[in-house]
Amino acid sequence: MKLITKELEKRFAEVGDQSQSSNPLIIAKFFNPCGSQTWYATEFYKENEICFGYSTGVGFDEWGSFSINELQEVKLLLPGLKIERDRFFKEIRFKELIKEQDLEI
Numbered sequence: 001m002k003l004i005t006k007e008l009e010k011r012f013a014e015v016g017d018q019s020q021s022s023n024p025l026i027i028a029k030f031f032n033p034c035g036s037q038t039w040y041a042t043e044f045y046k047e048n049e050i051c052f053g054y055s056t057g058v059g060f061d062e063w064g065s066f067s068i069n070e071l072q073e074v075k076l077l078l079p080g081l082k083i084e085r086d087r088f089f090k091e092i093r094f095k096e097l098i099k100e101q102d103l104e105i
Contacts (some may be wrong), residue, residue: 003085012044023095029086034076
């Protein structure tokens with residue numbers, strides 16, 4: 001599965017920089033189907049394939065950058081499984097997401 005599609009690239013470009021927002025729009029969700037790791041992307045920088053967003057299940061929850069190329073290269077314990085993009089994820093504001101998912105901030 002391709003983690004960043006042309007449609008997602010376009011949407012990230014439309015939304016643009018959200019670094020000054022206290023309640024950014026989460027545009028895409030990536031997850032480990034074998035574990036608890038989840039990455040919620042608010043921004044994508046095509047030139048270096050880097051997203052900015054909120055990650056959970058990776059030691060502790062935090063805002064930061066993550067590499068799409070590195071996510072695509074992760075080797076999971078079960079053969080054939082890789083980090084996936086939630087194709088059914090609907091855009092949501094961060095504050096609504098934390099209430100809905102009962103996340104810690």
